[in-house]
Amino acid sequence: MKDLVGIKELSKDVIELILNTALSFKDVLKRDIKKVPALRGKTVVNLFFEPSTRTRTSFELAEKRLSTDVLNFSVPTSSVVKGESLFDTVKTIEAYGVDYIVIRHSSSGVPHFIAGNVNASVINAGDGTNEHPTQALLDAFSIIEKKGSLDGLRIAIVGDILHSRVAKSNIYLLSMFGTNIRLIGPSTLIPDMRQYGVEVFYDMDEGLRDVDAIMMLRIQMERQGKGFFPSTQEYFKNWGLNMGRLKIAKRDAIVMHPGPMNRGVEIASDVADCPQSVILDQVTNGIAVRMAVMYLLSGIKDNG
Ligand code: CP
Numbered sequence: 001m002k003d004l005v006g007i008k009e010l011s012k013d014v015i016e017l018i019l020n021t022a023l024s025f026k027d028v029l030k031r032d033i034k035k036v037p038a039l040r041g042k043t044v045v046n047l048f049f050e051p052s053t054r055t056r057t058s059f060e061l062a063e064k065r066l067s068t069d070v071l072n073f074s075v076p077t078s079s080v081v082k083g084e085s086l087f088d089t090v091k092t093i094e095a096y097g098v099d100y101i102v103i104r105h106s107s108s109g110v111p112h113f114i115a116g117n118v119n120a121s122v123i124n125a126g127d128g129t130n131e132h133p134t135q136a137l138l139d140a141f142s143i144i145e146k147k148g149s150l151d152g153l154r155i156a157i158v159g160d161i162l163h164s165r166v167a168k169s170n171i172y173l174l175s176m177f178g179t180n181i182r183l184i185g186p187s188t189l190i191p192d193m194r195q196y197g198v199e200v201f202y203d204m205d206e207g208l209r210d211v212d213a214i215m216m217l218r219i220q221m222e223r224q225g226k227g228f229f230p231s232t233q234e235y236f237k238n239w240g241l242n243m244g245r246l247k248i249a250k251r252d253a254i255v256m257h258p259g260p261m262n263r264g265v266e267i268a269s270d271v272a273d274c275p276q277s278v279i280l281d282q283v284t285n286g287i288a289v290r291m292a293v294m295y296l297l298s299g300i301k302d303n304g
Pocket of ligand 1: 052
């Protein structure tokens with residue numbers, strides 16, 4: 001395996017290997033000196049064609065903690081704005097001899113296309129509405145950290161599942177680990193994913209009953225081509241997570257959100273900041289998980 005383009009391409013064993021490796025890196029990140037020489041001499045380019053705060057900064061920190069040379073490609077100041085194609089841009093970067101290309105793009109399938117055309121390891125940092133594999137890996141890591149395992153848990157994924165690459169990657173991953181997955185939201189935003197054994201709830205109060213974890217999703221305003229729901233106020237009333245609704249879940253249920261949050265649209269501010277929220281733990285865990293992915297891709301590649 002040269003690349004990480006999606007959870008769909010991974011086996012349960014590989015996911016477990018990544019999560020166990022991330023656990024070791026989490027220990028490294030607690031030390032005074034948080035850097036290891038594991039990938040010294042390697043070069044990585046971060047190619048973000050879509051905005052990002054968490055994924056971009058966490059990849060960059062992971063890369064620096066592993067001692068790689070990091071090249072941050074800025075799309076708005078590049079020749080992309082002069083019309084240079086994605087293919088030519090990537091081939092130009094490849095000519096520098098980079099070892100990794102971390103890419104986010106608004107079109108689904110771009111990482112797969114690039115992976116087939118370069119020798120570097122390609123890591124998908126989110127492609128259109130398709131997948132966001134490192135987010136699902138860090139989500140799984142964060143759940144295991146709090147609950148011990150994924151097996152037998154009841155996990156609710158709430159909101160704009162149709163447009164969410166985070167939800168897709170999480171559904172692919174959790175379905176391999178014996179997790180009971182509940183999809184909650186308006187019927188217009190829930191695609192047919194019955195093949196992954198999910199249960200669907202259009203009524204949020206019903207869907208939240210006795211769940212162990214609640215993954216809230218951002219309403220993706222930038223991908224709402226038509227009226228999927230009447231208004232954000234209406235959305236919050238029906239599918240927003242407030243303190244009253246949180247009480248329907250198990251007493252020790254954790255609250256997750258991949259970020260960025262629309263406070264007051266899909267999640268109330270007091271829920272986002274409450275003791276059951278692990279949203280900032282997810283951010284922290286992103287570094288260890290991305291270090292593990294890069295480290296393992298390097299090992300697999302270098303061992304032939
Ligand atoms: N979770 C996530 O992908 O956040 P960013 O868009 O800020 O990277």
